[in-house]
Amino acid sequence: MTRREILICSGTGCLSAGAEEIEDKLMDELWKHELEDKYPVTRAIKRTGCMGPCNLGPMIIIRPEDTFYGNLEPSDVETIVEEHLLKDRVVRNLLIEDDGHKVEEFQKLDFIQGQKKIVMRNSGDIDPSSLEDYLENDGYMAARKAITDMEREEIIEEIKESGLRGRGGAGFPTGLKWEFTAREDEDEKYVVCNGDEGDPGAFMDRSVLEGDPHSIIEGMMIAGYAVGANKGYIYVRAEYPLAIRNLQKAIRDAESEGYLGENLFNTQFDFNVELRVGAGAFVCGEETALLSSIEGKQGRPKYRPPYPAQSGLWDQPTVINNVETFANIPIIIEKGSEWFDDIGTEGSSGTKVFAVAGDVGNTGLVEAEMGTTIEEMIDIAGGVAGGKDFKAVQIGGPAGGTIPEEHIDLPIDYDSLEEAGTIMGSGGFIVLDEDTCMVDVAKFFLDFTQEESCGKCPPCRLGTKRMLDILDKITKGEGESEDLETLEELAETVQNTSFCGLGQASPNPVLSTLRFFREEYEAHVNEKECPTGTCKALVEAFYIDEEACVTCGKCTEVCPVDAISSGDESYSIDPDTCISCGECAQVCPVEAISEGDNE
Amino acid sequence: MAEDKPTVATACMCGCSGCHMSFLDVDEFVKELAELLEFQSSHVIMDIKDIEEVDIGILEGTITNEENVEVAKEMRDNCEILVAWGDCACFGGIMTMRNFEPVEDILEECYIGKSDDESEIPDPEHVPALTEKARGLDEVIEVDAYIPGCPPSADIIRYGLEKLLEGEIPKLDKDKLRY
Amino acid sequence: MSTVKFTVDGEKISAEKGETVMSACKKHGIDIPKLCQHDAMENVMACRVCIVEVNGEQIQPACGLKVEEDLEIKTETDEIKKYRRMNLELIYRSENHYCMFCESDGDCELQDLMWENGIDYFEHPRLFPDRPIDSSHEHIVIDNNRCIRCGRCVRACEEVVGNQTLAFGGRGLENEIVADADVPLKESTCVSCGMCLQVCPTGAIFNKHSMFKGIKDECDLTESTCLRCSVGCETEIYTRTGHLVEIEGAESEMESGGQLCEMGRFEPLVDRTEKIDDVIYKENETEKEMSLAKGLEKAAEVLDEGDKISAMASGNLTNEVLDSFSEAMRTHGALFDVVGAKRHRFEKEVKRRINMIEGHFIDDITEVMKADHILLYDTSVRDTHPVLASYIRRAAMNGTRLITIDAYEDRFWEHSDISISVESPKTQLTRLINQVVREGKGSIEDLTRVSSILGGLRVHPRDVMQVVKHLEESTYDIIILGSEIIDRWSIRHIFELAKLEGSYLISLNQASNQYIRSLETEGVYEEPDVAYVLAGDEDDQEDMKKLIENADFSIVQASKRSELTEKADLVIPSLTMFEREGTSVNINGEEKEVERVMEPKGELKSEREFFEELAEKR
CATH class of the missing domain: 1.20.1440.230 (NADH-ubiquinone oxidoreductase 51kDa subunit, iron-sulphur binding domain)
Structure with a gap:
């Protein structure tokens, strides 16, 4: 029997889909089959951060085969243990189907294949609560390199050359921002991580914070060293309890293992990180409001200039970057600016994580190379759901805009999006089908x-x-x-x-x-008409074809407003009460109910 | 009736007639006006209630019931230039305070809650029904000139009329605009 | 300070670097419309009414934008006018702005802007918000329905008054002004200074006692000096047909930001005590009214008959009244004193004994905001000199170390870094501090040596050591001595400490007119044959009460009925503080004009003439 590792996605999406139940069941099964020696809990079973394809949760990956089982029910676990673990046979009927064929390996999923994982490199792969796991995946190597081998100016130059732009929305060049702060001649400077993700449907920062908290600490540490700051704050909203828990543990572990504190890597450099929990006001994602909130004041925006780079937290020079931006830092230091600059387009290097939602086959987090077109993105996400036609995509969250079908080949990068009247924003990507108003x-x-x-x-x-x-x-x-x-x-x-x-x-x-x-x-x-029939007040009442009605009464059961009354020959709908929700038409076995005027 | 004199009609919606009173405060200018204008109807100076075709229609007061709506529309249909006099006609005025509560509650409070046992809410058959909201004129009909104030002073009313006589639509600038 | 040149609506303007466009424009007579900006406070750029076009592209608020060389500003482009109109209309229509029955109709900055922008019709409907109105406070009403969220009140409360009672609560449409943690204003930490209602640009915060009494344009305005304490704030007093309408702080006096306190702003409006118009003579338990001339004769007669005569005047009178009264009393052979003068006499004596020079006394109390340490001995200043108290709070908020010592409740507890509570007699504490400073300079031995005595005082030795340490570290420290201290030893020790440490001093006494420092006073007979008390508007002066109680015959001259007049044998009317005119000296030693706000209503027209006549009747 092969020595295996079982990864259970424990991102918030999967947890709410029942990942814990799957884990409990797995433990029970392993116990039942006396496999506890073969699968020691601490080594063989790993709770990871978000794996990405959230609509397939709960999900597990069995390694080394990389077999992926999704949409699991607790009852499936028994089969997996008996078949896969004991008899080395893949349970085919639990595999996920892509375009009509079963996919065995996680990496072979269409959803994964189209992606390029830089920011999400560890999420879904390592145990976020384990510093050891992070270290095994080259964790803190970049920080060590930066702090022991590189000059401050060298780091800033490296970030500038990489072409990394702020992932919080506006896309300001990160290296330039750092340079402004580095230039300020002040003893006290700060590094702040903006984790106040608040756009509806956005959860990329959440997934990184939950799934790979050490990478943020490492990114901030490198920033701190580069600009001359010894103190960092991570601002996370209170609605992210798992992110807070994982970050708290990560900070504690890093402190006790000497990755935070004084004389890091045996140099003169000190760096500490403190976690601040926001009360969930959307405006606190605005940097000046966020800084006010950290200072303990009401989260209201302040006039710029001066920009935080010159006068930020407690009026001291402050680098404030988004979670995703910081997650990019260690890998840029590790692999070099050239490597990073080669990814993506000319004006937008690297990748961007999108929270893909709406009318698509697979919703979830997609990390794609900059310059990927809208069409390609939709393909990665499994196309428009239900075979419907694509109408538009809403990019950039509430501050963004909508791009229609005619621009489906638009490459997604900062400049193209701006030209099309929207913004990258934090990376909301909501696909809308033909039925959307x-x-x-x-x-x-x-x-x-x-x-x-x-x-x-x-x-x-x-x-x-x-x-x-x-x-x-x-x-x-x-x-x-x-x-x-x-x-x-x-x-x-x-x-x-x-x-x-x-x-x-x-x-x-x-x-x-x-x-x-x-x-x-x-x-x-x-015309007082809603072309897609979405706006209920504009849709005409439904009526029942008396000839066709078989008086089964199913319609009365589903009507939410009791608009349908029974009769001997046929049921009838009161047009004044009807709200045109269409529930009745859907349940009618003889298709006797339709929209519009009876006459 | 002289052919070349512009004709005027004025009417009061739901209001206190204060604007009309203020109009009468123009004193001897009334005499001059009588030379320059032909009043077709105006409830403060004559007893004619029908509105016929006029050049200038002037309305005071808020639109608060069905009758107001009817009169306002009739005035609009019969005049060239429609002038709103006073805060009520211009913005709805004090009457819009009732918009804080649903009209049913207000009727209930006025006719039942604060009255003796025999009183009842008036029958819309006999008394024009209240509209759901009290509104300024321009929420119901198109208005050409606004002379706000509570009431607009006699000087301002006179200024407005003089402008109209000069063939201009009066627009109060910052020295004259008050409400 | 370097200057920059820039253009406003085609006109070249020079301004100081670092200045905002709005302030530079104002100096050149260009008024940019605004609602939230106020010269006494930080600019928050909230109202978006002062927007201007910058270099033909950007739109920026003039109150936030700093001048730069060659900046091209346009204040009245079609676009700017359109946006400004839209924002004004949204503000006006979304809150309950019904001018016709608003208290501030005619005194409203929003209304003025609506008119100025020619807004004679509206495109947007009203929202009819229904928010609670807080009328719990004795003087102030907060109607959030009329609030435009400019935040002036919040900033005034924090930045000018140093009190931080008012704040914004809620967000979006629910954003509103709350007191503390959203408690009724009456139950909050409000000090009732009324600064919030003075700066409110609309009718959202208003004065209960002034409402619907008349708009400012229709009132008579008198600029005068408040005589309720020795800070002597400049006031703007509005009256209409001889009645008081409203009292405001003069906003031109920027160091106080136009502040007043409850005593100066509200109390005169609330005062309903019966005024005294006629002379009342009490004989055999009956009251007899007589003319002023008869009263004067009677007073002269009594004074002539008396052997030991004591005269005492209030410290809140003008120089002229104090002079003529003391002159009249001296001609009648009386001993003369003024409330508050006793403390001054003690100080003079102490200064002579310890050979202290005048340089220790500060001639501008706003200096407290510049000190790095403040030692406040007797915290009653919060109630006796509220505006000075606000300077102390502002200093503490901005990083000045505040040390407070009091035998009663520490009225600065939220702000003090070290709060020491002592039990009477206070002298021992000051002596101790003094001793440590003089002999020990902070050594451990001193601590152990003094700790036994400190135990009896219930003061922790660590606190005393800290006080000493702070004063030693300090480069600019100010010691403020409250007016409740009339103990010679305390004064001596504090003065000695100031001398040793090179500290500056502010010494407060009960009088608002510091002219008493140049007046000859000598104290009074405790049990006189005749006591003559000139009370003015004062009603509860302990010293005065004691004096007339111990006298065989007492004369009280006052403007209104009080316990004093009840006990007096002869009551003579005096002018009220608004009827009096003359000069007064404030704590800084400056002579201030006190203007007549209202014509004297009674028979008495001039107190000086009355006393001159009384002097002649010798």
Whole structure:
């Protein structure tokens, strides 16, 4: 029998899908078959960070074969143990299917093959709570190299040459940012890691923090050494308990093993990291608001300049970078700027992690080389779900915009996205199929930013509210002819006069949908019609064909508003009560229910 | 009726007639006005209630019931230039305070809650029903000129009328605009 | 300071480097509209009304943008006007701005801007928010429904008053002004200074006693000096048809940021005590009213008959009144004293004995904000000199080490670095500090030597050592002596300490008019035949009360009824503080004008003339 290792994905997605149950069951089975010597818990069973294809959770990988089992039920575990572990036979019916054929190895999954893992190199592969595991995978080698072998200027030069740009959204060159702080002549400087990921559906930072916390500490340490800072803060939102737990352990372990503290790697360099937990205000992701929050003040943005690089935390020069940016640092130091610069496009080196969601086959985290086209991304994610047509993709979260079908071959990099009217943002990638109402999409994102406005400036606090009210009116069929113009005027004011990036970017989803899908708005306003049938108030009531009805009564059971009454010959729907949800039509066995007027 | 004199009609929606009172405060200018304008109807100076085709229509007050809606639309249909007098006509004024509560609650509070046992909510058959919200004129009809104020002073009203007589749509600048 | 040149609407302007565009424009008479900016506070760029176009591309707030060479600023482009109008309308329509029944109608910066921008109709509907109104406080109402979130009140409370009571709570549309951890203002740490309502640009925070009494434009304005304590804040007093409407701090006096305290801003508005208009003579348990002339004759007669006469005046009167009163009393052979003068006499004596020069006394109390250490002995200054207290709090917030010593509750406990509570007699503590400074200079032996005595005082020796250590480290330390200390030994020890350590001193007494320092006073007979008390507006002066209780016959001259007038045999009207005019000397030694705010209503028109006549009746 082969000596094996079983990796259980313990990212938040899989945990909520029941990974712990699978683990318990696995332990039971191993015990039952007296395999505890062969599979010692501490060595052979590994809880890893997020493996990526979240819709396949809970999932395990059995090594060395790299066999991947997904969508597991506790009852499957028995089979896996008896067949795979004891008899060395792959359980074929538990394998995942890609394009009609079963895939045995994790690396052979379409979803994985199309990706290039740099940031997520360790996530899903190592045990995030184990420093030992990280060290075995060359952990802290880059920091050792930087601190013992390299000059500060050399490091900054290396980062500059690599072409790494901030992964938090705006894409500011990281090396340049470091250089500004390094130039400041102050004794106290700080390195801050922005882990206040808050875009709806975004969880790349979360996965890195959960799955590979030491890489962030290492990245920050290198930054600290390069700019002359001895203190780092990681700001994580309280909604990420697993990330907080893993980070706390990582900091504690690094401290006790001498990877944090005084005289690191036997040099004069000291570096410490402290964890700060945010209370979950979206605006705290804005760097000046985040710094205020670390200082213990209310998280409200401040005027720039001065930029944090010159005057940040407690008015001292501060490097503030996003989680993903820091995760790139060790590997750049390790493999060199040239290697990194070769990946991606000319203006955007490296990779970007996207949280792929929406109407695709496989949702989850996808790390792809910069310059990958939208179409390729969708392919990696298993194409549009249910064989539907692709309509658009929303990139960049609530501050981003929507890109329609005609730009499906657009390469994803900072500059191309900006030209197309959106931003990289933190890497939200929501695929929308033909059934999606774009007014509804705009409303969804605006609802989010409106709710998350800190309230400091009127355009953001009130302008977004007013815009949302208009969108709400439009989706309810109460839109007036001048509404679209008012919407644009408001959007322009909010964009141009809001205090911080949150407000300035909040009209983007509205503006980009207006740009590419204006006729859909016009249909809502002028014809009082929702072309995709999403806006319930604009859809006509359903009716029952009396001839066809077999009076089975299934429709009455599912109707959420009790609009259907029974009769001897046929059931009937009260059009005034009906909300056109369509539940009845779906359950009707004889297809007697359809939308529209009976006449 | 002289052919070349512009004709004017004024009416009051839900309001206190304060703007009309302020209009009467223009004193002897009324005499001058009578030379320059032909009043077709105006409830403070004559007893004609029908609105006929006029050049200038002036409205005071908030739109709070079905009758107001009807009168406002009738005025709009019958005039060339429509002028809103006072805060109520321009922005809804004090009457919009009722918009904090649903109209049913307000009727209940006024006619049942604060009254003796016999009172009841008036029948819309006899008294025009309240609209759901109290609104300024421009939420119902198009308005050409705004003369806000509570009330606009006689001087401002006079200024507005003079501008109209000069053939201009009055627009109050920062020295004259008050509300 | 280097200067830079830049262009505003085509006009070349020079400004100091580091200055904001708004402040540079203001100096050149270009007013950029604004709502949140206030000269006394930090700029937060929240309201987005002062937006200007920069170099033809960017849009920036003028209150945040720093001037730079060749900057091209436009304040009134079509785009800027459009955005400004939109933001103003959103502010106006989203909160409950119904000018016609707002207290601030006519005194509102938002309303002014609406008019200035010619906004005569609205494109956006009202939101009708329904937020709670906090009217729990005795003087101040906070109506969050009218709040535009400019944050002036929050900044004033923190930066000007050093109090940090008001803050923003909630976010987005729910963002509103809260007191402390969202408690009713009445139950909060509010010191009732009213700075918040003075800076509020709309009707969101207003004065309960001034509301609906008239808009400022229609009031008479008198600029005067507050005589409630020796800080002597400059006031702007609004009256209408002879009635008091509102009192505000003069915002031109930027060091105080236009501050006043509860005593100066609210108390005169609340005062409902009955005014005294006529002379009242009490004989055989009955009260008899008489004319002012008769009263003067009666007073002269009583003074003539008396052998031991004591005269005492309030310390809150003007120089002129104090002079003429003391002159009249001396001609009648009385011993003369002023409230607060006793403390001053002790100080003079101590200074002579320890050979102390005047240089130790600070001639500008705002200096406390520059000190690196403050030793505050007697924390009653929070109640007796609230504006000075705000300077102390601001200093402490900005890193000045604050050491407080008090026998009662430490009224600066949130701010003090070392708080020492002593039991009476306080002298022992000061002596100890003194002794350690003089002999020991912080050695361990000193500690053990003094600790036995400290035990009896319930003071930890470590604290005393720390105080000494701090004073020794300090390069600029100020010792503030509260007005409740009238013990000679305490004064002596503190003065001695200041001399030893080279500290500066602020010495407070009960009088608001420091003219008492140049007046001849000598104390009074404790049991006189006749006591003549000139109380002015004062009503609860212990020394005055004691004096008339021990006198055979007592004359009280006061503006309103009080315990004093109840006990007096002869009551003569005096002017109120708003009817009086003259000069007064503040704690810095500056002579300030006290203006007549209201015409005297009674028979008495001039106190000086009255006393001159009284002197002649000898």
